[in-house]
Amino acid sequence: MIYAGIDAGSRSIKVVLFDTDQSQILASGLTDQGVEQERLAAELFEKLLKDAGLERPRISGVVATGYGRNAIRFADTTITEITCHARGVHRLAPDARTIIEIGGQDSKVISLEDGGRVRDFAMNDRCAAGTGRFLEMVAARLDMNWEKLAEAARQSKTPALISNMCVVFAETEIIGLLADGKPLPDVVAGVQNAIATRVSALAVRFVSPPVYFTGGVALQPGMARALEEVLACPVHVAPQPQFTGALGAALSVENKAKG
Amino acid sequence: MNTSPRKLNLDEWDGRYEQLRRDGLREPGYGGPLRRHVVRENDFRLEQLQFDSSPASLRLWNFLLTENERLRQARANGDKIVGTMKDLGTVPVMAYALPGVRAFYPDGAWWTPCLMECSDRLLQQAEAMGIDASFCPVRAMLPAFENGEHFPKPDLLVCSTGAVCDDFSAIAQRLEHRGHPIFWWEIPRRRQPASGELACALPGNLAAPTIQVDCVRAELQRIGNALGELAGRTLDDGGLAAGIRTANQVRRLLDTLRRTVYSAPAAPLPALEMLVAEMLAIHFCSDREETVAVLEDLLAEVQSRVRQNQFVIGADAVRIFWVNPVADLRAMNLLEELGGRICGSDYMFTHALDLIPENLPPLEALARTALADPMVGPTADRAARIVRECQAGRAEALVVSRIPGASHCAREGEIILEIVRREIGIPAIELEIPPVCDAMLATLGSRLQALVEIARSKNKAKS
Numbered sequence: 126m127i128y129a130g131i132d133a134g135s136r137s138i139k140v141v142l143f144d145t146d147q148s149q150i151l152a153s154g155l156t157d158q159g160v161e162q163e164r165l166a167a168e169l170f171e172k173l174l175k176d177a178g179l180e181r182p183r184i185s186g187v188v189a190t191g192y193g194r195n196a197i198r199f200a201d202t203t204i205t206e207i208t209c210h211a212r213g214v215h216r217l218a219p220d221a222r223t224i225i226e227i228g229g230q231d232s233k234v235i236s237l238e239d240g241g242r243v244r245d246f247a248m249n250d251r252c253a254a255g256t257g258r259f260l261e262m263v264a265a266r267l268d269m270n271w272e273k274l275a276e277a278a279r280q281s282k283t284p285a286l287i288s289n290m291c292v293v294f295a296e297t298e299i300i301g302l303l304a305d306g307k308p309l310p311d312v313v314a315g316v317q318n319a320i321a322t323r324v325s326a327l328a329v330r331f332v333s334p335p336v337y338f339t340g341g342v343a344l345q346p347g348m349a350r351a352l353e354e355v356l357a358c359p360v361h362v363a364p365q366p367q368f369t370g371a372l373g374a375a376l377s378v379e380n381k382a383k384g
Numbered sequence: 385m386n387t388s389p390r391k392l393n394l395d396e397w398d399g400r401y402e403q404l405r406r407d408g409l410r411e412p413g414y415g416g417p418l419r420r421h422v423v424r425e426n427d428f429r430l431e432q433l434q435f436d437s438s439p440a441s442l443r444l445w446n447f448l449l450t451e452n453e454r455l456r457q458a459r460a461n462g463d464k465i466v467g468t469m470k471d472l473g474t475v476p477v478m479a480y481a482l483p484g485v486r487a488f489y490p491d492g493a494w495w496t497p498c499l500m501e502c503s504d505r506l507l508q509q510a511e512a513m514g515i516d517a518s519f520c521p522v523r524a525m526l527p528a529f530e531n532g533e534h535f536p537k538p539d540l541l542v543c544s545t546g547a548v549c550d551d552f553s554a555i556a557q558r559l560e561h562r563g564h565p566i567f568w569w570e571i572p573r574r575r576q577p578a579s580g581e582l583a584c585a586l587p588g589n590l591a592a593p594t595i596q597v598d599c600v601r602a603e604l605q606r607i608g609n610a611l612g613e614l615a616g617r618t619l620d621d622g623g624l625a626a627g628i629r630t631a632n633q634v635r636r637l638l639d640t641l642r643r644t645v646y647s648a649p650a651a652p653l654p655a656l657e658m659l660v661a662e663m664l665a666i667h668f669c670s671d672r673e674e675t676v677a678v679l680e681d682l683l684a685e686v687q688s689r690v691r692q693n694q695f696v697i698g699a700d701a702v703r704i705f706w707v708n709p710v711a712d713l714r715a716m717n718l719l720e721e722l723g724g725r726i727c728g729s730d731y732m733f734t735h736a737l738d739l740i741p742e743n744l745p746p747l748e749a750l751a752r753t754a755l756a757d758p759m760v761g762p763t764a765d766r767a768a769r770i771v772r773e774c775q776a777g778r779a780e781a782l783v784v785s786r787i788p789g790a791s792h793c794a795r796e797g798e799i800i801l802e803i804v805r806r807e808i809g810i811p812a813i814e815l816e817i818p819p820v821c822d823a824m825l826a827t828l829g830s831r832l833q834a835l836v837e838i839a840r841s842k843n844k845a846k847s
Contacts, residue, residue, distance in 0.1 A: 192826060207834040208841070242845060243838045245811065250827050 126185040127151065130374030131166050131200060132209065133193030136229025136257065136341065138162060139368050140169050142177060142184070143375035152177040153368050162193045186378035190370050192230070204377045206370050207235055207246050213373030214337050215241025217364045222333045225324060225352060225360065226369075227342035229257040234328040247327040253292040255323030257342040262292055263299065263316050267309070271345065277313040278347035285315030295319065314347065321351035332356055339363040339370075389694045391434040391654055391720075394418060400437060409439055412674070414450040418442065421449045428501040429820075434717045436657045436696060440678075440685040447669055447678050448660055449499075451488065452535055454670045458486045459536050464614050467538035468667060470552055471571070473736025474754040475542050476667040478608055481627025482615040489667045490541075491552075493525035493534055497819040498712050504533075507819070515558055519551040520790035521711050521819050526555060529564055540614050541566050542607060547573035547760035551789060567610050569603040571754060572596050574761035586756040587738035588769060601751035608747070624746035630672055632739050637679040638665055639737065644686050646727045646777050650695035652686045655726040656716040659709065662729065665736040702839040703727035705779040707770060707800060711787050712821040718828060719783070723836040728777035730770055734758050763796045767803035774808055780839040782812035783832070811838040 126146065132139040137158050142151040152173040159165050166189075174181060189200035190209040197203070206226075214221050215237065224235040231250035238244045249255050253262075264274050285307050289295040295316075302312050320342075325332075336358060338349050343366035352360045363369055392400055401409075401417040418435065421427040427449065435441060459465060467490045468475040479487035497507050509527035511517065528534040543556050543566045560566045574592050577583035582594040612619040641661060645653050661682055668675040689695065697720055705728040710716060719726070735756040741749040758766040774782060782804050784797040797814040804812050813835050815828060 192830070205830050205834040205837060207830070208837045240845065242841045243811075243834070245805075246813075246834060246838075248827075248831065250830075 127179065127183055128375040128378040129170060129184050129187045130209070130213075130371040130376070130378070131170065131187065131189045131191075131194075131197055132206065132368075132370035132374060133162055133166060133189060133191040133197055134158065134206075134228055134341075134370070135192050135231070137367070138166050138169060138191075138193075139371040140166065140173055141368055141371040141375050142173055142179070143372060150365075150368075150372065151179070153365070153371070155367060158193070162196050163198060166197050167199060188374040188378045190374040190377075201378065204374060207233060207243060207248070209370045209373030209377060210339060211235050211237055211241055211243045211373065212376045213369030213371070214339055214363050216372060216376055217369065218335070218337050218361070220335050221337040221363075223328070223331070223336040224363075225328065225336060225338050226340040227255070227257060227320070227324060227338075227348070228340045229261070232256050232324050232327065232340075234324065234332065236331040236333070245331050247330065249323070249327055252290075252323075254290055254295065255320055255327075257340070259292050259295070259316060259320055260342065260345060262296060263313065266296060266299065267313075274313055275346040277310045278317055280310040281308075281314030283311055284318050285311045287312075287315045287319040290323075314351075317345070317347050317351040318354070321348065321355045324352065325355040328356060332358070334358050336360045337363045339366040341367045343367075387437075389652070389689055389696050390437050391696055391717075392437050393434055394422070394431050397435055397437075397442075401442070404439060404442075411439075411446075412443065412677075414446050414453065415443065416446060418445055425449070425500075426503050427499040428503060429499045429713065432714055432822075433656065434654070434720075436654050438685045440681040441653070441657050443681055444657060444660055444678055447671075447674060448663075451492075451670050455486065455488055455536050458670070464539045465536060466611065466614070467535075467541040469541070469543035469556060469566075470548055471542075471544045471754060472733040472757065472759070473666050474604070474750055474757075475607060477627050477631045477740065477750060478604065478619065478624065479611055480630070480668065480672045481623045482611055482617065482619055485611065485615050486670050487667050488535060488538070488670045490525045490529065490535060490538070491522050492666075493528040494521040494711070494819075495713075496524050496528065496534055497521060501820055513558060513562065515555055518789055519555060520549070520787055522552060522790075523555050526559055526562070529559060530562070537564075540610060542569065542610070543567070544569055544571045546570040549759070549790065567607070569607055570599070571603070571757070571760050572599055574755050574757075574765075584752060586752045587741070588734060588756045589772075590756050590761065590765060592752075592755050596755060597748070597751050600754050601747050604747050604750055604754070621746050624750070625742070628740045628742060628746055628749060630676075632742065634665060634668065634672070634675055634679065635737055635739055637676065637683060638662060639739075641679065641683045641686060642729075642737075644683070644690060648690050648695070649693075650699040651697035651701065651720075651725040652689040652695050653682070654696050654716070655706070655720060656713055657682070658726060658729070659713070659716055659731065662731055662733075662737070663709070666733055697725045701725035702836045703778055703780045704835075704839075705729065705770065705774045705777060705782045706731075707782065707784040707797075708732055708787065710785050710817045711819045712817050714821060714825075715785065715815075715817050715828060718825065719832055722829060722833045723840075724781070724832065727779050728773045730758065730766070730773070732759060734769060763799045764803065766796070767800045770800060771804060771807045774804065774810065779808075779810055780843065781810055781835050783835065784812070784814045786814055786816045788816055788818050811835055811842070 189197035194203040476487035506524040510523035515523040
């Protein structure tokens with residue numbers, strides 16, 4: 126049977142088609158989030174069906190997750206991204222005990238029990254520090270794309286200390302550091318460390334290895350290393366980190382169908 | 385027309401009210417359609433809430449929302465009005481023991497910004513008075529005292545100090561500095577009796593050194609004298625004992641209501657109406673006798689529903705224990721929309737739900753009750769009660785709601801979560817709920833829905 130998971134995140138919409146008989150992802154894709162998110166999700170869904178040579182009736186169920194999940198009215202049900210990331214990461218990395226998910230507009234730490242069930246979670250969706258939004262702001266301010274930002278961070282010898290807890294004030298601080306002659310790679314690495322420090326405050330209560338890192342920010346080279354330093358334990362980037370929520374959503378329909 | 389129990393929005397209640405009137409609904413003087421509170425009092429939040437469909441719940445809401453009118457009528461009738469702040473349940477018992485005296489709870493103005501969706505601008509006015517958003521929404525009472533629109537100026541204002549949260553102390557002090565004299569009384573921080581120290585048992589399975597009970601009793605005696613002076617008659621033991629018996633009548637009704645609702649196979653009454661009903665314990669919403677009637681009506685409705693297996697929330701809802709009252713009433717609806725139901729609560733005034741001992745001298749009994757206040761003792765004591773009640777209510781999850789700026793719960797939530805997780809291992813979360821939570825509904829919804837999913841997943845794993 127084939128199930129679809131749709132993760133309507135704050136920055137992008139991800140869709141996964143999962144075949145439970147073959148136990149494999151048939152197709153996955155993402156598109157930028159927008160005002161008409163249901164239309165955007167539907168178009169991406171239809172495109173993936175077409176690419177995979179499937180007709181809509183072949184899909185046994187659709188689950189939406191993510192911040193915009195309730196807007197996806199063609200989904201059969203909605204499940205939170207906390208449960209979906211847990212299921213998605215557990216499928217790809219069954220040994221995972223902690224998941225750190227940093228998305229465009231929020232971050233989460235999820236503690237898992239045996240079997241991939243959620244034991245506990247903590248979430249920051251009130252403050253842009255500790256989310257991908259911080260990196261986006263820095264990239265825009267420095268007129269650099271995502272890859273160049275990561276490349277710059279790799280060259281850092283002594284990351285700068287970004288002391289402001291607020292992204293708005295941190296922007297001013299970053300400009301000040303650059304004006305004072307602080308090398309750009311050190312400033313970018315400092316931003317990565319600031320995000321990691323912010324996220325680690327969520328994790329402090331229950332982080333236990335193995336720790337897997339997921340969400341779009343996990344694709345930013347240097348972020349996993351920054352997390353490892355503040356958490357003092359290895360942090361593995363989950364396979365296909367931007368799709369674990371959508372995969373978990375697809376797996377959730379499967380679980381529901383099995384009763 | 386469908387008359388089975390259900391939840392209705394305000395528009396639906398308009399139709400329901402007309403039907404009830406045609407069917408011969410009999411209401412007390414403060415009755416009427418809920419809509420009028422929006423039209424006359426600007427209680428816009430009611431338009432966003434879901435209400436229980438029973439006439440008993442309509443009576444409860446009307447009773448709650450007409451307190452201002454009731455107090456003004458009492459003033460016009462020559463009654464003395466006492467504002468009792470912070471003790472949440474003890475001083476009102478003393479005030480109502482005197483004929484012609486009514487107590488109310490000015491701190492209750494903290495719900496006004498929610499009900500009026502901040503259209504009253506009380507919070508902004510409080511900020512202009514030097515009490516900003518870093519303080520508890522109780523700060524709304526500061527301008528309310530001055531504009532006189534939400535309650536009449538009391539003849540006597542009583543407030544506890546000592547083991548009181550810092551922000552409340554600051555707000556009350558600011559109030560006094562602005563020309564509202566306060567009769568202060570001290571409540572010490574409750575501690576465990578030392579080895580060999582004389583001790584007293586308190587309601588709620590607690591204990592305190594006798595010296596602390598003596599101290600509080602002496603303070604209550606001072607309050608009794610002030611109340612007697614206000615009323616022009618002595619507050620004697622006979623009057624106090626009668627007042628305690630009536631207060632206990634309210635507490636017994638609430639106890640039966642809570643046990644009936646929380647132990648039922650599904651929820652016979654929504655969480656929101658239960659929160660409002662429990663709040664009546666604090667100061668009887670300015671009418672002790674009517675409180676008894678309102679609660680009897682509600683209890684009869686609930687018992688009838690349980691007998692007939694009629695519920696407002698499905699039996700598959702996750703059983704959730706809720707700690708602390710919410711600044712935005714919408715949150716209680718949200719919990720149920722996302723698959724939860726309340727199976728127990730600690731809204732910060734559990735000492736006002738426990739029976740006041742009737743076998744002790746009245747002031748001694750009241751002193752022991754005041755010292756059982758969960759807010760004057762260690763958080764571990766409060767957590768221990770929550771653990772016991774979670775177990776009794778077969779809670780599958782716990783929510784601690786936090787009030788922005790309220791210093792009494794800055795760290796308390798984390799401690800309660802830690803103890804509950806350790807002792808009974810149920811999933812637990814802390815939520816911060818501001819007076820109008822619309823901008824955070826998605827966030828709150830994700831957290832509550834995730835909690836429900838985790839609890840269900842655990843149940844599935846067990847079975």
